Amino acid sequence: MSEQRVALVTGASRGIGAAIAERLAADGFFVWGSATSEAGAERITQALGDQGSGLVMQLQSLASVNAAIEQIQGHGHVPQVIINNAGITRDNLMLRMSDSDWQDVLDTNLGGTFRVTKALLRGLVKSRWGRVINIGSVVGRLGNAGQTNYVTSKAGLEGFTRSLALEVGSRGITVNAVAPGFIETDMTDQLTDLQRGAMLERIPLGRMGQAAEIAALVSFLCSEEAGYITGQTLQVNGGLFLV
Numbered sequence: 001m002s003e004q005r006v007a008l009v010t011g012a013s014r015g016i017g018a019a020i021a022e023r024l025a026a027d028g029f030f031v032w033g034s035a036t037s038e039a040g041a042e043r044i045t046q047a048l049g050d051q052g053s054g055l056v057m058q059l060q061s062l063a064s065v066n067a068a069i070e071q072i073q074g075h076g077h078v079p080q081v082i083i084n085n086a087g088i089t090r091d092n093l094m095l096r097m098s099d100s101d102w103q104d105v106l107d108t109n110l111g112g113t114f115r116v117t118k119a120l121l122r123g124l125v126k127s128r129w130g131r132v133i134n135i136g137s138v139v140g141r142l143g144n145a146g147q148t149n150y151v152t153s154k155a156g157l158e159g160f161t162r163s164l165a166l167e168v169g170s171r172g173i174t175v176n177a178v179a180p181g182f183i184e185t186d187m188t189d190q191l192t193d194l195q196r197g198a199m200l201e202r203i204p205l206g207r208m209g210q211a212a213e214i215a216a217l218v219s220f221l222c223s224e225e226a227g228y229i230t231g232q233t234l235q236v237n238g239g240l241f242l243v
Ligand code: NAP
Pocket: 010, 011, 012, 013, 014, 015, 016, 017, 034, 035, 036, 037, 040, 057, 058, 059, 060, 085, 086, 087, 088, 108, 135, 136, 137, 138, 179, 180, 181, 182, 183, 184, 185, 186, 187, 188
C-alpha cells in the first residue's frame, strides 16, 4: 500500500472485533476500533499502539455514530474499510420475548450496520476503492430456537450485503459477510456446559473456533487479492453448516 489505508472496526474492545482490529493493524492499516465506554476505547488505543486508536460509539444512536465519525474525520482520516462487527444478543423464546429485546437487537446489529455504513460510504465511493465486511452468524442460515431477534438481524445482514454489493460494485467497492460458527468469546462464555457439549457434537471439526480464525478471513477479504469477491456470505464454522 503506498498510502496507509484506514479501517474502522466496530466492537473492537473484545472477542472477534479485537482480533480483527489487531490483524488489520498488523496488515498495515491504521485501525479505528470502537467500544461502548471510554475505558474500552482506551484499551483499544493501548492494544493498537501507533497503528490505531479507540473511540466510543453506541450503534443504536445516530448521534453517537456521527460523533465517532467526526472524531475520525477530525484526524484527517477517510476510512476505506468498514468492518461491521459489533453485535448483541437478548435471547428468549418468542412467547417470552419483550418488544425491547426485539428492538434492541435489531437496532444494534442491523440498524447500527446501516448507520455506520451510510455515514462512511461516500468516502469509499470517492476513493473508488473500498471494503465493507459485515459479521453475520451461522444461525442466520440455520435458525436457532430462543434467538428470533438475533437470527433475524443476522439473516437481514446477508440481504443488506447482497444489495449494497450490487449498488457499489461499479465503484471498486466489495461488500461481503463473514458468518462465524461458535467462536470462543464472551458471547459464547454465556453458554451452559450442556449447551456447549451439545453444540460440539454437531461440529465436524470437534472444537469451537478462535477469533483469530475469523480475523484471518477478514484480512484476506480486505486485501487486493480478494478484489473479485463480492456479495457473498462466507462461512467459518468448522463444518457445522455446509452451504
Ligand atoms: P463480544 O465478545 O460480546 O463483543 C461485542 C463487542 O460489541 C464489544 O466490543 C462491545 O463493546 C460491542 N458492542 C456491544 N454493544 C454495542 C453497542 N450497542 N454499540 C456498539 N458496540 C457494541 O462479541 P463477539 O463474540 O466477539 O461477536 C462479535 C460479532 O460476531 C457479533 O456481531 C456476533 O453476533 C458475531 N458472532 C459471534 C459468534 C461467537 O460465537 N462469538 C458467532 C457468530 C457470530 P463493549 O466492550 O464496550 O461492550
